[in-house]
Amino acid sequence: MDSNQGTYVWETLDRNVQKTAGAGSRLLETTNAFNPNEGSIAQRTYEAAIEFGAKRILYDCREAERDVDLKDEEAVRAAVIDAYGDSHWVDVDGIVEAVMDPRTSAAIAYRFYLNNIQENADGWLVKAEWDACLDEDDPIKPGDQISVGFDGSLRGDATSIVGCRLRDGKLFLIGLWENPRDPRQPDWEVDVLAVEAAVKRTFETYRVEWMFCDPPYFQEAIGRWSIAYGDDRVFEYWTNKPMRMCEATERLHSAVAVGDVKHDGNPDLTRHMLNAVTREVPQGLLITKDSPRSKKKIDAAVSAILAFEGRADAIADGRLNSRRGRVVGF
Template identity: 25%
Template sequence: MTTLVVPPLDDRPWPTLGPALCDFLEERAVFGPGSLKGQPAVIDDEKRSIIYRAYEVYPRGHEFAGRRRFRRVAVSLRKGTAKTELGAWVAYLELHPESPVRCDGFDQWGRPVGRPVRNPYIPMMAYTEEQVEELAYGALYTVVTEGPDADLFDAGLDRIIRLDERGRADGKAEALANSPAARDGARTTFQDFDETHRMHLPRQVDSYETMMANLDKRPLDDPWSLEHTTAGQLGQGSVAENTHIEAEQIAAGLIEDPELFYLHRFAGPGHDLTSVEGRIEAIREATGPLGEYGPGQFRGIARQWNRPKADKKYLERVWLNRWETGEAQAFDLARWAKPHEQGGLARAGAELRPGALVAAGFDGARFRDSTAIVLTDIRTGLQQQWACWERPADLDPNAEWEVPEDEVTDAWAEIRRRFRLWKAYCDPPHWTETVGAWEARWPDQFEEWWTNRRRPMAEAIRAYTEAMDSRQVTHTDDPTFNRHIGNAGKDLINLWDDDGKQLYILKKLHPTRKFDVAMAGCLSWRARLDALKKGALKQRETYVPKRLR
């Protein structure tokens, strides 16, 4: 199963209120709308694990002992996996007058003991007013009114009021859609956002930001938020997209001290989507441990691709939960990341041997994004990311940042000391004067290679992808290199190769996704091919006389 989990599971589990809450749900809650409506809730392993992580608390003895570990929780699962019902159950826990959702101390074994929230306020947001009753709030309404504790609530179509022992209002959950101003003074204890991939209009994003700001108004009640969604369209700027990109940046180490727990389960690359069986396996992977809800469900979903006018990109997005479709990516990330001994290109633990004859590629922006150097062993085709400078993701957009020129120059000096550098192909924009200085300092080893030349660039990319397909190129399995390879998208151009295939150059799949290491790798490979063409390996080896006996 392919997942992005941020932060990853710890070797030693954190204290959590999860076990008691799952027991509470199975005792006091029911299923929402659907085939199991009104039947006692059953928490499957996937949702149980999510609830456990969502309710982790700092351990006894910590300065924040008992406080929630995560201020924000976001879950991204494929269409049809009861994400909305999960949101409703969590809202039910947060609203119920007896649910142990906040830590009230620890028992003798150091396990947290829970208590209910005092006077909870729970806004539940959907992307349109028409959808409010059909999404999480509507599911919560069913859970409340059909469950065994219905007498503890006064439930209406737009708000559910919790009643105290004297029948007075003691907190509420209410449905919202696109109304940030109305919620400006709200004192939130928990908030739910459903189908956040659909929240991409400015007023919807503003509403989300306003509601997030409200979490600071009741610090004693340890407020938090839950988002649940399916993958959306990259570039739309939706709430889900912003959260997904943030999680990727946290996983890459570009954001420090995060308060987000994020789970994204999807079908990884490498599936054959041209066949029904291949699509079934992809759907199975995107579904995870839940499996089919009924016999033949996966096959029925897979057959949707067979319709003549089927929107395959949409199907790939919602049923495989992929943010980027295979057609959009420039390189085959599955082949790239797969271990070499299993037929892939990754050689973990490998490194360039000292004194090797190498070709280099250099690309990047000086004041934004990133800058990278990639080396290729001309004899073996092994690539290694030598250096990468990336602008921190959590840096203020208006803050000044610059790749340190002296560090880059020192990196080249170190490369020349350790290896025999045949030539470095450098994309000069933003570095024109610096590249000129390197050329003057090390004549014949540096060459300007402009990536804005469409035909040469497209041909270089084609050669790079052909090397991947034939496994001529391998790499040292650097996480940053791998990430940049996956971030590179196709920008089709009006040029075709001799086989009639349309050529493309590289572009970002998303404005915040950097791919400069991938571009440097492509330039480094182009330099290697030129070195072989010019007979670099045929040069006479240095002769060292040996003493004869």
């Protein structure tokens, strides 16, 4: 990929092989099934061989049957055997267990274990698993202890605030300011005053124990919130730190997979959560839009990750059911 200079390295190797092919030079590429949204070398090779019939490329690939029921052990086993063909050294039992592990997303299972190339192979959450976390019987109430995640923007992306109840991990949307993409509003910007008012109302309504905020565009405001509501409650959280963000992303993903998180069914939060696709980095998996210019926003999903991570830190700090007071500045 361009992000890690892989494309440059491959192009250099390919040029040298082409120059010396007559002398017997060959280039061997081995890879997992590619992600169609990354524009990888694997995808370029596949398209050259399969779609354009490029000469001097020998393409060999085994894909398992698509749309396998990942909860059916026998179906998974048959798919694994199909994908690995005559690779007799493969630990089929171990791969079946990995596919059926609740921490393994369908995207990872299909792409990395069953070798499926598909447009939705990188979806972050499985809709059925997210839907199973719906809880309409225990609504969020004023005075509940919560953590908050904030992801801000001014124009192109959305600004969102998501809360997470400490006692049960229930996520709920507090505020969302999203570009309407209306040609009659070419200069649309996030209503910063409305965002400020929503943050103030959140601290007045709930017992906010922890707030993680992604600083770009709102660093000055975050500083003021820290002064007003306590620097032991409002923290910067730079989402461009891959190691930390990968760990937080995996924490929420795993919780959804095993049903350790809840939500109230808000359609905008659900839309953003299901819009998110995964992007592989050396540190693990991050979430992103399905393409850089996509209109499918994911900002509320980022806020949900920050809120859920803040919940974990608040509980680790002993704040669950804590009654200690706080000083609020005006």
